[in-house]
Amino acid sequence: MAAKVLTVTSGKGGVGKTTTTANIAVALAALSYKVVCIDADIGLRNLDVVLGLENRIVYDVVDVVEGRCRLRQAMIRDKRLPELYLIPAAQTRDKNAISPSDMVRLCDELRNEVDWILIDSPAGIERGFRNALAPADMVLVVTNPEVSAVRDADRIIGLIEAEEKGPARLILNRVNMNLVKRGDMLNAEDVLELLAVELIGIVPEDEAVVVSTNRGQPVALDGKSKAGLAFQNIARRLNGEQVPFLSLDEKDGFFARLSRMFRSGGA
Amino acid sequence: MAGWLEQLLGKKDKSAEQAKERLKLVLIHDRTDLTPHQLEVMKNELLEVISRHVAIDPSAVKIDMAQDGREQRLIADIPLKPANARRR
Numbered sequence: 001m002a003a004k005v006l007t008v009t010s011g012k013g014g015v016g017k018t019t020t021t022a023n024i025a026v027a028l029a030a031l032s033y034k035v036v037c038i039d040a041d042i043g044l045r046n047l048d049v050v051l052g053l054e055n056r057i058v059y060d061v062v063d064v065v066e067g068r069c070r071l072r073q074a075m076i077r078d079k080r081l082p083e084l085y086l087i088p089a090a091q092t093r094d095k096n097a098i099s100p101s102d103m104v105r106l107c108d109e110l111r112n113e114v115d116w117i118l119i120d121s122p123a124g125i126e127r128g129f130r131n132a133l134a135p136a137d138m139v140l141v142v143t144n145p146e147v148s149a150v151r152d153a154d155r156i157i158g159l160i161e162a163e164e165k166g167p168a169r170l171i172l173n174r175v176n177m178n179l180v181k182r183g184d185m186l187n188a189e190d191v192l193e194l195l196a197v198e199l200i201g202i203v204p205e206d207e208a209v210v211v212s213t214n215r216g217q218p219v220a221l222d223g224k225s226k227a228g229l230a231f232q233n234i235a236r237r238l239n240g241e242q243v244p245f246l247s248l249d250e251k252d253g254f255f256a257r258l259s260r261m262f263r264s265g266g267a
Numbered sequence: 268m269a270g271w272l273e274q275l276l277g278k279k280d281k282s283a284e285q286a287k288e289r290l291k292l293v294l295i296h297d298r299t300d301l302t303p304h305q306l307e308v309m310k311n312e313l314l315e316v317i318s319r320h321v322a323i324d325p326s327a328v329k330i331d332m333a334q335d336g337r338e339q340r341l342i343a344d345i346p347l348k349p350a351n352a353r354r355r
Contacts, residue, residue: 004312023289054288075323146286147286147289147290147293150290151290151293151294151297154294154297155297155299157337158298158337161337179283180283182281182282183281183282183283184281184283185283186282186283186286190283190286193287194290194291194294195337196334196336196337197337
């Protein structure tokens with residue numbers, strides 16, 4: 001086994017990095033891969049609550065780096081799936097508690113044990129981001145279809161390329177199709193044209209995400225919701241499968257637009 | 268009905284279109300680390316240097332940033348005045 005290290009980042013906070021990391025991890029584990037996710041947001045940990053594993057933390061990533069426990073002891077197993085593990089962040093330390101080379105060493109130790117290592121990056125472009133980026137084989141940039149998130153995504157994509165970790169792949173999260181149809185939200189084509197980057201997922205805005213996060217059960221655990229399905233599709237694309245993009249497909253040949261026009265006109 | 272007409276008349280006034288146009292400009296400046304003011308200063312200096320050697324019509328000059336994938340290009344279109352016009 002030689003794991004692939006996947007870093008999930010965004011620049012801007014609050015666009016859904018942690019939710020994305022949790023759900024892709026769950027979706028990959030459901031495809032029978034052995035997955036470890038690492039919360040690199042030291043001081044502001046959240047991947048544990050989004051995964052619903054907050055009550056089982058004994059050791060964290062800083063304990064591993066500082067030698068207070070073995071790597072195995074800090075890996076919390078998610079019992080809902082065959083092989084999903086979380087290495088939580090420390091909550092009472094800061095980003096300087098670990099270094100980029102610590103992260104590289106940690107991932108190298110895991111590489112022969114698992115199939116996928118997912119790293120949830122903190123927001124920002126400072127030390128925490130550098131820690132998360134250092135061991136990455138592939139970087140996923142999460143953004144929302146709005147000006148500030150797209151601008152910050154562009155900045156972070158530039159930094160990823162400068163570190164020779166590119167090409168970054170884009171996840172467009174929280175797309176509201178009603179707003180897009182009305183012309184009041186950037187669509188995937190707009191964002192791709194602006195950022196000139198490869199797309200790997202479009203995740204619709206979905207109340208199921210709020211509900212599932214409340215319960216600590218990621219939406220991708222069951223693929224009934226639209227967002228859950230979108231995350232499962234991302235996991236399949238990561239494994240090289242060709243899966244069509246939902247909202248790109250329904251958009252927007254002349255005839256599709258015409259027929260929608262008549263439908264909305266008639267209604 | 269309003270949706271109908273708007274679709275027929277195009278989307279230029281839609282907020283998404285505005286967001287895209289604003290982002291285009293912002294990203295150019297973010298990527299190049301040039302403010303619109305600096306770009307203007309640079310244009311004027313370029314024109315000054317060029318007109319030291321050949322006659323140009325400053326009003327016909329176009330200097331703009333263009334996006335090519337993730338690269339930015341400075342594109343200058345500078346029509347030269349014909350030689351006989353210079354002798355007058």
